[in-house]
Amino acid sequence: MNTVANCNKYREKIMELFENPDTLPVFSGGDEDIFLVDTHCHIDGEEYDHDRDGMIARAARAGVKLMVNMGDRMESSQRSVKLAARYENVYTGVGVHPEEAFPFTQADDDRLAAWTKEPRVIAIGEIGLDYYWEKDEDKRQLQRDIFIRQLALARDLDLPVCIHDRDAHGDVLKILQTEGRQNRGVVHCFSGSVELARELLKLGWYLGVDGPITYKNAKKGIEVVREIPLDRLLLETDSPYLTPHPYRGRRNEPGLVRVVAEKVAELREMSLADLAARTTKNAKEIYGL
Ligand code: NI
Numbered sequence: 079m080n081t082v083a084n085c086n087k088y089r090e091k092i093m094e095l096f097e098n099p100d101t102l103p104v105f106s107g108g109d110e111d112i113f114l115v116d117t118h119c120h121i122d123g124e125e126y127d128h129d130r131d132g133m134i135a136r137a138a139r140a141g142v143k144l145m146v147n148m149g150d151r152m153e154s155s156q157r158s159v160k161l162a163a164r165y166e167n168v169y170t171g172v173g174v175h176p177e178e179a180f181p182f183t184q185a186d187d188d189r190l191a192a193w194t195k196e197p198r199v200i201a202i203g204e205i206g207l208d209y210y211w212e213k214d215e216d217k218r219q220l221q222r223d224i225f226i227r228q229l230a231l232a233r234d235l236d237l238p239v240c241i242h243d244r245d246a247h248g249d250v251l252k253i254l255q256t257e258g259r260q261n262r263g264v265v266h267c268f269s270g271s272v273e274l275a276r277e278l279l280k281l282g283w284y285l286g287v288d289g290p291i292t293y294k295n296a297k298k299g300i301e302v303v304r305e306i307p308l309d310r311l312l313l314e315t316d317s318p319y320l321t322p323h324p325y326r327g328r329r330n331e332p333g334l335v336r337v338v339a340e341k342v343a344e345l346r347e348m349s350l351a352d353l354a355a356r357t358t359k360n361a362k363e364i365y366g367l
Contacts, residue, residue, distance in 0.1 A: 111351045112141030114339055115361040116332035118204070118240060118266045118286055118314035121147055121168075122157040125318045125329055133331045134165060140333035141354065143167060144367055148204040148240055148266075150175035152186070155193060162198035169367055171203030171240050173228055176221040177211055187231055194235055200365045202232040203240025204266065207253075210245040222249065229258045238364050239263035240286075247274055254281055264364060267316055271298060272305045279310055284364050286314045289322035289330065292341050303345050308356050312364070313338050 116137070126133055137145065147162065147170045149155030155172035162170040172193045174180070193199055205228040207221050232239045239261055243250040247270050254261070265278055266286035275285060285306060291299045303311070313335050315322075321330035322337040343353040361367060 112336075112354050113358050114140070114142045114313060114335055114354045115358050115367065116142050116145040116315050116317070116335040117264065117312045117361050117365065118288070119145055119147055119317040119330075119332050120150065120154070120319075121145070121317055121332065122149075122154055122161045123318070126331075133333070134167070137331065137333040137335075138167070140336040142332050142335050144169065144358075144361070145332045146171065146200070146240075146361075146365060146367075148201075149173055150204055151178045152189065155190065159193045159196045159199055163196060166198075169198045169200045169365065171201035172199060173202045173205045173240070174224060175204050175242060176206050176208040176225065179217065179221045179224050181220065182224050182227050187227070190228075190231060191235060194237060200367065201238050201240050201263065202228050202235070203263070204242050205229070205239060206242035207246035207250055208242060208244045209249075222253070226253060226257045229253070229261050232263070233260055238366075241265045241283075242267070244269065251277055254278070254283070262364065264312055266312075266314060267320070268302060269299070270302075272301055275302050275306050279306065284310050284312050284360060286312045287342060288314050288316050288338060289320040289326075289334070291338060291345075292323040293326075294323075300345060303342055308346065308353075309360060311342070311357055312360055313342065313357050 144167050147158045147168055149158045149172045151174060158170040162168050172190050205225055207225055209218060212218055229239060240263055243265055262282060264284040264286050267288050268285040287303055290296055291303060315330050315332055315335045317330040317332055319330060321328060322334055325334060339353055340350055343350045
């Protein structure tokens with residue numbers, strides 16, 4: 079079978095599901111007191127070009143009143159800056175993701191630094207290490223180099239960072255204990271153990287929780303959510319990825335951070351409104367929203 083045709087078919091199917099309001103979650107009324115923040119999403123891409131306004135309006139109806147978009151390349155960082163200028167409830171980070179690592183020059187540092195002077199640009203992110211996709215040792219070294227370099231940039235600019243750590247727990251922790259000792263921010267989509275969570279909390283980091291907490295195999299994630307102090311927890315979607323259950327298989331969007339919030343509230347045996355208030359306070363603290 080033709081793979082491109084298959085991909086296109088899959089894409090059409092997702093779009094169709096998404097444009098059909100019957101497939102959207104229905105959130106009950108009387109929610110004026112729910113104030114959630116999606117602290118990590120990627121809504122600058124073409125997946126949202128046809129319905130971005132509608133998607134942001136749906137988020138507001140679900141109680142998601144602010145969102146933080148993360149750049150992952152120079153191009154998407156530039157798009158993110160424009161997005162934040164256009165929507166007053168969208169904030170943004172600028173940075174280069176480990177999977178997009180390239181040898182930085184002073185000009186790249188300068189471009190990132192210049193963007194942080196624009197409205198609602200509040201972080202360097204998303205940056206970090208990804209050893210799941212990258213097996214080549216030279217390229218992993220390049221990831222470490224630009225991670226450390228962007229941490230230094232964030233310190234110079236006095237901005238928080240948003241960290242991606244996939245299958246690189248040991249090196250991320252080592253870097254945060256040494257070069258990143260004076261940085262602050264969030265380890266997003268935290269996928270480590272309770273022990274690693276405790277090490278990061280000791281260093282002052284916040285941890286981000288997303289859709290996978292709703293999946294059947296979420297044992298480790300559930301343990302972390304139950305164990306860590308609520309004042310270090312942030313909610314996020316990582317849209318368009320990591321769509322929560324039962325909406326898996328279609329494009330994620332910031333409104334669905336509500337589903338993540340409901341799951342965390344259930345695990346912590348507290349009301350959604352309280353959980354929302356606590357995590358929104360955290361988001362405001364670390365990102366200065
Ligand atoms: Ni991300």
